[in-house]
Amino acid sequence: MSERGGSGHGDDLLASVYAWTVAERRLVEGSTAAMAEELGCAEKECQDAVDVLLARHVLIAGPAGVVAASPDVAIAALVGPRESAHREVEQELMAERGRTAQLRARLAALAPVYSDHVREGATNGVDTITDMHAVRALIADLTATCETEIMACQPGGGRPPAALADALPRDLALLRRGIVLRSLYQHTARFHLPTQAYAEAVLAEGSQIRTVAEIPGQMIVIDRRVAFLPHAEHETGAIIVREPSVLAYLCRAFEQSWNLGSPYQTGPSAAHMAVAEIKSSILMLLANGLKDDVIAKRIGLSVRACRGHIADLMEGFGARSRFQAGVIAARSGQLEPSAPQ
Template sequence: MRRRLESFERTRSRLSTLIPLYEEIHRRSADSGAVEVVKTRGRVMLLIQDAAARCTEEALTVQPGGARPAGHLERALPRDLEMLGRGVRLRTLYQHTARYSPGTQEYVREVSAAGGEVRTLSELFGKMLVFDRSTAFLPVWDNPDAAVVLREPSAVAFLRSVFATAWGLAEPFSASYTAATTTQLRDAIAGQLVEGAKDEVIARKLGMSLRTCRRHIAELMEELGADSRFQAGYLLGLRAQDTQRLGPGRGPDAGPGIGHEEGGA
């Protein structure tokens, strides 16, 4: 578990070093008109459809938050199948919790049969669509109907590098939890407990229901022998320190332990 957390932290650290570059790119792009804020849902959907219709090589999508609404999947499926039919490489990232959604499972079956690629990760960095290394769509955090449209090549290249890092850590989608995905979810919850995050925050970040999140926390506490969330976070923090001091595989949690068991979410 510690090794997995350390891997996530190294990835997060590498991505954070790119933030100043992205901010500079964003400033220059805004000055040149390469950044557009579209404030209405209808206009956003038209621009996405147009970008998809023009796409000839590659489409990348990131969809955090667990199960996607049925209406979103119904709109996306014909567009995505049409792109795949033209030879476009389509790659999609979901969170692990999307594996329990029947609608998402059916969508993944259809796009996979047509050549699409889908993977999942415990945590994602936000919604994103990128078409042909030329146009990207990002959310506007205080307006769910709006989107930021980026057309500046360096900014789009930055977003592709973020996607590539997450894609390399993700697991291929299947309609169940594997030992690897269960491990990642449990490790992500453990990391949030160490940071002192509230149940509601953890559930939102990992795209799961509050009830499921609390069940996982209760199981972690039982395995640790902790009487409270505070004590669980403290014990997990001690294990992380021991692993750093003794080296991977030599701390008190060496070998099969928390996060290494199979099970559902």
């Protein structure tokens, strides 16, 4: 029997052994045999129960044997120190929250000063952060304090499962407090099972997701007052934009792509539409003479999958080269942009 005891028969036995000891006033050598016979259980079970009760301080061993003590003694000995420790931790946490709130307020008081200098042209309103942890911390903080809207562009196919797992509880919390979340993915994300599961969860809470064939690059815009863009030279870094004119341009670019996008859906009809638009984009890029790896990156496909689509297109057009397939498609009018769904 473990010191923590259990439920059901284990707790019943502990109570019975304790009651027997209280009634007999003390346990001496040989008492457990009499106890076991009276309680109708094995002597070892009784001894194990006595050991547990000793550990819990409701039985106390002394020179004259083991005697029963009031549970109040055990509470004072075992529970009291833990409660005191918990109170100390809670008090320290409250004090730390207060210090954190004061620090946030002092730093936030400098934000208008920075914004005024951005508007007056004293700074360019663009910051560079090359440390991945600093970027994540800033995104997490600004996301947590978001007031109205977050717009995001997620190029490539599906997002990494670990990133989706981190994003899901955060995004659900944002949606439940009324934040508008709009995300742009590429069509290829429709075929990525982890992204499908994430999309279904957030769409059920009111998120908006659309897909397009191509996205210029990754971007997050929070409350239309700060944007995060990828750093060209540091893969884990970011460019933080607060300059109003640049922000307005980025928001217009997002809206333009958003208006061309199709609502995120799965199923045969949605898949057929997505594949058709993917192939149309591949044709256009073929006509421009781009290489397979470049096309694959822009469409959000693996090179192998991209080459499979190219082979299908060439066969369908009876073309002898990739470029010829693009040219034939252009002459037949198949490169005209499709209307948004």
